[in-house]
Amino acid sequence: MGELGLLGLTIPTDAGGLGLSAVRAGRLLFGLARRGGTVFAKLALQPEFSSLLLHVGTSALRSEYFEPLLRGTKLVGNLITEPEAGSDVGGIQTLATRRGDQYVLNGVKSEAAFAVDASAAIVYARTEGAAAGSRGLSAFLVPLEAPGIERELVPDMGERWMRRGTITFHDVPVPAAHRIGPEGGILEALRGELTHERALLGSIYLGVGWASWSETVAYAANRVAFNQPISRQEGVSFPLVEDWARLESAWEYVERVLQRLDAGESAEGEAALAKWLAGEAALTAVDHAIQFHGGRGYSRRLPHEQRYRDLRSARLAHGTSEISHVVAARALWSGGHSKP
Numbered sequence: 001m002g003e004l005g006l007l008g009l010t011i012p013t014d015a016g017g018l019g020l021s022a023v024r025a026g027r028l029l030f031g032l033a034r035r036g037g038t039v040f041a042k043l044a045l046q047p048e049f050s051s052l053l054l055h056v057g058t059s060a061l062r063s064e065y066f067e068p069l070l071r072g073t074k075l076v077g078n079l080i081t082e083p084e085a086g087s088d089v090g091g092i093q094t095l096a097t098r099r100g101d102q103y104v105l106n107g108v109k110s111e112a113a114f115a116v117d118a119s120a121a122i123v124y125a126r127t128e129g130a131a132a133g134s135r136g137l138s139a140f141l142v143p144l145e146a147p148g149i150e151r152e153l154v155p156d157m158g159e160r161w162m163r164r165g166t167i168t169f170h171d172v173p174v175p176a177a178h179r180i181g182p183e184g185g186i187l188e189a190l191r192g193e194l195t196h197e198r199a200l201l202g203s204i205y206l207g208v209g210w211a212s213w214s215e216t217v218a219y220a221a222n223r224v225a226f227n228q229p230i231s232r233q234e235g236v237s238f239p240l241v242e243d244w245a246r247l248e249s250a251w252e253y254v255e256r257v258l259q260r261l262d263a264g265e266s267a268e269g270e271a272a273l274a275k276w277l278a279g280e281a282a283l284t285a286v287d288h289a290i291q292f293h294g295g296r297g298y299s300r301r302l303p304h305e306q307r308y309r310d311l312r313s314a315r316l317a318h319g320t321s322e323i324s325h326v327v328a329a330r331a332l333w334s335g336g337h338s339k340p
């Protein structure tokens, strides 16, 4: 994908990316997901998932890690979640203790994508004396071949290409120059990155949902039961026309949020809702695809079961559906939302 120039969609051209607007990137991701499922579309977003390196990282970190990420020669993970802290990042316990010109890292990170495949990761940790809660967090670029690191795979329901797992850090030395952004002050940059990626993920979910929906519309027109195509049965056609409206309206909403991001608006609450709305529309459509393909819809002979398993992560990864609501509610009642 790096060789094809598919990495770094929204990264500015002077930083080595394609410099697409969020709207254009969303359309491209929709197409990738429609044809290839979540794998290529989500891989295409890896630089966006590590954009802290570009926005607040040093030029040395950018050239050693971000540029190879754009070329597809290095994979950089993001380690936020811990066994005792996921949605509530204020509970992160991984500790980075300053010792001269380095930090010493101790802690456990769980649920991590590319746990065994990433060559490095952005690790979120607390430093000694930092403010309590999410406002005291720091980020560090940690090469995952460093001594004191254990990596373990966890068998997953879907998106198995991500090879998720747990990474444990025992007294891992990290150069102080590998800190990304200010000590105890990474939250705002992380929120900006999450906003951008949540809206773009919406386009990916809709591409997957649209693939299953259009295949099911075609199938229902040809599959005969009780002497007529099943599309003539309202029990089949009504859910499919509802999916049509849900997918299209979610698409319009996602595009509108991407436009707002392109216009420089914060749109944090709207992006969280775009991810939730698109994920729900797509999951419902794929569920109907399994149903209306009958018994074979549930089998691995057709792609719907895999799409369903893969898409199910939409309700969990990059902030759960419940957290999407929390973020949107906070924006709505703080006056930080856009007006229709």
Ligand SMILES: Cc1cc2nc3c(=O)[nH]c(=O)nc-3n(C[C@H](O)[C@H](O)[C@H](O)COP(=O)(O)OP(=O)(O)OC[C@H]3O[C@@H](n4cnc5c(N)ncnc54)[C@H](O)[C@@H]3O)c2cc1C
Pocket (backbone or CB within 6 Å): 077, 078, 079, 080, 081, 082, 083, 084, 085, 086, 087, 088, 110, 111, 112, 113, 114, 159, 164, 313, 316, 317, 318, 319, 320, 321, 322, 323, 326
């Ligand atoms: C496919 C996939 C890939 C992932 N990749 C990564 C990765 O690369 N790096 C990484 O760090 N993490 C990753 N995650 C982890 C993911 O970000 C977390 O699982 C998620 O943030 C939830 O955290 P948790 O699992 O600790 O659940 P918890 O935070 O313990 O939540 C448990 C349940 O309680 C609900 N809940 C919690 N707080 C509230 C609230 N205030 N209001 C209402 N409900 C609430 C949650 O929504 C959830 O349903 C990945 C997850 C998946 C499924």
